[in-house]
Amino acid sequence: MLFFRITCLAFLFISCSRGNQSELQTGEKKQGSDSIKKQVVVQSPGGDYDLILGIDSKSESLVYAVRYQGGDIIDYSELGFLSDIPGTEALDLVTEEIVHRQVSSRWKPPYGTKKEYPENYSESLVKLHNAETGQPVYDLRLRAYDEGVAFRYEFPKNNRKITIERELTAFSLLSDATTWTAINSQGEITKAPVSSLKTSGERPILIKYTDSLYLAIGEAAQINYSRMKLNSHGTHKLRADLGGTVSFDEPFVSPWRFVMAGKTAGEILENNYLILNLNDPSEIGDTSWIKPGKVIRDLTLTTDGGKAYIDFAVKHNIQYVIESAGWYGNEFTVEADATTATVDPNRSTGPLDMAEVIRYGNEKGIDIMVYVNRNQLEKQLDDILPLYRSWGIKGIKYGFVRTGDQYWTSWMHEAVRKAADHKMVLSIHDDYRPVGYSRTYPNLMTMEGIRGDEESPSNAHTLKTMFTRMIAGAGDNTICYFAPRVLKMGSHASQLAKSVCIYSPLTWLYWYDRPETATLESGGAGGNKPVIREVPELEFFDKVPTTWDDTKVIHSQVGELGTIARKSGRDWFIGTINGETDKDITIPLDFLEPNTNYNATIYFDDPEIPTITHVGIEKITVNSASSIKRNIKGNNGLVIHIFEK
Template sequence: MSRSKFSLLYFLPLLLGFAACSPLDRVVVESPDGRYQFVLKIEEGVPFYTVEFDEQVIIERSALGLQTSDGKLLSENVSIASVDSREHDSRWEPVYGERAEYSEQYEEAIVELEIGGSAPDVLHFTIRSYNEGVAFRYESERGRAISREVTEFSLPEDPTLWVSQRAQSPIYETRLSALQDTVDRPLLAQLSDSLFVALGEAALVDFARGKLGRRPEAGILEIVLSSEVVYEDAFVSPWRTVMAGRTAGEILENNYLLLNLNEPNRIENTEWIQPGKVIREVTLTTQGGMACVDFAAKHRLQYIEFDAGWYGSEYDDASDATTVTVDPNRSKGPLDLPAVIEYAKSKDIGVLLYVNRRALEKQLDEVLPLLRSWGVKGVKYGFVQVGSQQWTDWLHQAVRQAAENELMIDIHDEYRPTGYSRTYPNLMTQEGIRGDEESPPNSMVLNTLFTRMMAGAGDHTNCYFAARVDEKMGSHASQLAKAVCIYSPWQFLYWYDRPEGSPTKAGGAGNSERHIQEVPELTFFDRLPTVWDDTRVLDGYPGSHAVIARRSGNTWYIGALNGETEREFVIPLEFLDPQKNYQATIFLDDESVDTRTNVRMEHVSVNARELIREKLGAQRGLAMIIRLEE
């Protein structure tokens, strides 16, 4: 269960710690470490803001406000009525995460904005400055219909951006001045050789998704809502976030800012929430299910997953997810799902099931308790509708409803996280990522790492023996490394791969990919945790290269990915205990190794003073396990 180990809240007198002009028209909120400074200012009745990081302007004068559906701008004739301020300093332990605990330290100002004119109004604007970034949101004590958010992000000069139109589309590099389309968040910008900025969204629960578009006449990014937003009662908007760092890796290390901006865990008993590794069962047969269970038990996996087709065609509204009725276009069966679930239980393996949104939307109340009664441990919500306020609200209600039935959730397709897993940690992971289903080369994965992964866990649907690894994606050592670099509490390691004993002609995906072979490097996946006590980004740049180190207990795991150019990787081991010696197992691509996967394993003694030097070819990778010497 999440819990605060130490919490310190100070409610300060009006404007203590903030700079103010006379009359009151300026509020300054600095981060506890002094690196960030958020300035809210009112000039001639118009609110705007700026952000500094290390005394450099990273957001220039940018507009704020909302527009209601009747055309009223809640950003005209504005004045500051009052400011309530506080400090917060705590640490909390997640149910699972990229760290064993997270720091949550910030300065906050809640600003009451009076809106004059013929119909006076009030809007509250909350500002938080953390050591990891700044965030702000709008709050109203009464209902409203909102057609537009006026929020802008004016980035200096004409920075380089890494953007994608949709959550699963290619991520590409462009200049702000050349941006034509509305793009997804988070968005990464490079302002100089040693200054990066990321724009994001946190705590999107029942609002409309906010993407980012460019105002052509000004070269300024602005929030573009995916639908009108209507509230009958009081509401708060999602947080808009601005993070900065001297490297993109510094921002990635601080991605827990989004978790901190969400409410604490609301699930009292979390013992049933269990991270783990997964193999997908692709044949939709009893024989295939049993083979996957045996493989999972042998190779220290925790789950098998039956994907689309177990209850009929996922695209047919007539398909009934309360029955086991195999889609004949995917498999000839037979599938005795209860028998597989019972066999899996005897081996301490959990079963996950995919359910398309068509069945969920009409059968959610019936399906969730039924699957729990079957002994299912979790559900992958498939092709959910996202973006609009209606479907955003529906989806998070479906996560809460799953928690009531003690079911863990993985969300398929376009959904991108905004930190809700802190509040409902049964939301284990989600796609919203250009994963292995799209056969991305390492260079694209490296774009994903420094953009999408700033938002939180990503289900990358890893595969290992699939032909696409050799033909399109890079290398097998890269696949090992990717499982360290791309964080997901549920780590799908064998998305297209079938274990021995699985039928070879069952229809669907079962025909198209290879059987798993017992190659020596599978020990890396066998040992790999999926959640961590510590995480370090040692090096990296979007599209180019990355080195990520993660610790579980006393053991460190390292993943290194290379892009399109041969590179010598120099990996310092300063994070190790300087008083102790360690044994490292290194996994490298080597075509001279006579296995299907051509991966070499090396064993070397190392300590905190060592440097690991390896030259990696284009689209190659390296993985490493470092354990205390016995």
């Protein structure tokens, strides 16, 4: 049952604007709760979370705190801006009104990690105005979900252009806790105490308080606002670091800042639909044209090669072939023309008859996508979208995009909306990170912002990615299988496991590989020309879907071990990735339907198997009382397909 504990319905706030830059304590000792006055408490419907808003009478700062299951997880922390907002410099802000509501609903996405998502939260909208002039200044919208808490700043009325120079939002932790983050979206994720984060780190950031308490801090719905990163500010505090100033002259809202908690990192990952819930519902009425699936890229950039990839896609249940970088010329020049199929001679001997490849794909039931670099997107987007639709192209991978500051972030999301108008599914590659916008525009199906297989991450690093970056949403990892780097990263069975563990509604497979029938004298990425061999375990890639009806995280030892089980129809697919040390693992199958027998096919690394990939296959019978126990070697993996007898 919902209730709000509000100690005062009209209470005094001191602004945190340019004229008043007093700071909270930096975390060397815990903020004293006796200095916090005039609190508003928003409690989640299930009672696990309290989001508390108040005023610190010592620092004269607007502050908030977060409690989880009765204990503090975020101590009182600053809110507000350094800005040119008029009428707030060293003046009092008072609440004009506090509006409360509660939402309890469920919604079905066109694709996702679950068949439907719950959306249950309590909300308070605190409207602030200037005490002297009576003019509205900004509002704070506070939400407590069953999965976490979130808040954002809102500017409902503006009579002039406003510029936010810096955001004062902070996250005061209770100790110098362990974190996992990276300095950029494709950088190495490192484990370090809060106090050492002197360079701004990526969000979401994962924080470990104890073996049974984890936090994640990040942002959602960052659509027309500079990106937030996080750095240390004192021993125990993280502070928002924006990727530039933010200006606006009309009603405006900031992104959400969220805090999630769980007993394990896996519990937070299971609940990551919170980021989707913090975005607006879909603006696309008919989503029937938005088709998830597996993708393979044509490295040859020739007509015959494209047809060979299409034939392979038919044989191996792959839904898309994408014409790779270079199909329209040198992508890194502004002169290249993405309205013509004029291959880059440094990448392919050609010729590429795009119309014939598209026609052949239609005949075989395979859709064609294309890659387009930002050099062409920025000058030709409005031309290529209707053109590609007229050609019969179904999707685009936007490459090397510019994001981070307000201008390019806004431009990028406008490009998503324009693509939806022309029924194009999208992957955004390189520096874009998910913010939940796929709920509002589900044609944005996947995105990079990930240290994927192009960077040859070790299994241990992938196990950090799974429980940090993947909290934010889908990740275009570009799984490879026959390239030499596979053994540098881990093993072939752990590559199979990535198709389950790294969620992506568009999943790129065989990133550096080509069918045997594709012309070897043409094309290649970075000099790679590995050939796809018809080894038995490819049947797993053939069968694995890319979207799911349910998801359960079984093991979540960050950097050490991860197991995720996902349901599609009545089948379950399980992926396990192991870190550097050998482990004895147990995978309980209590999520299966009771009183039902299933077949299980297990794929695992075995150096004795006489194939080039050394993957063994075992078939067993299981039920909901079964557990699968295995000794898994360091840097190995396994996958399991479970289906009814």
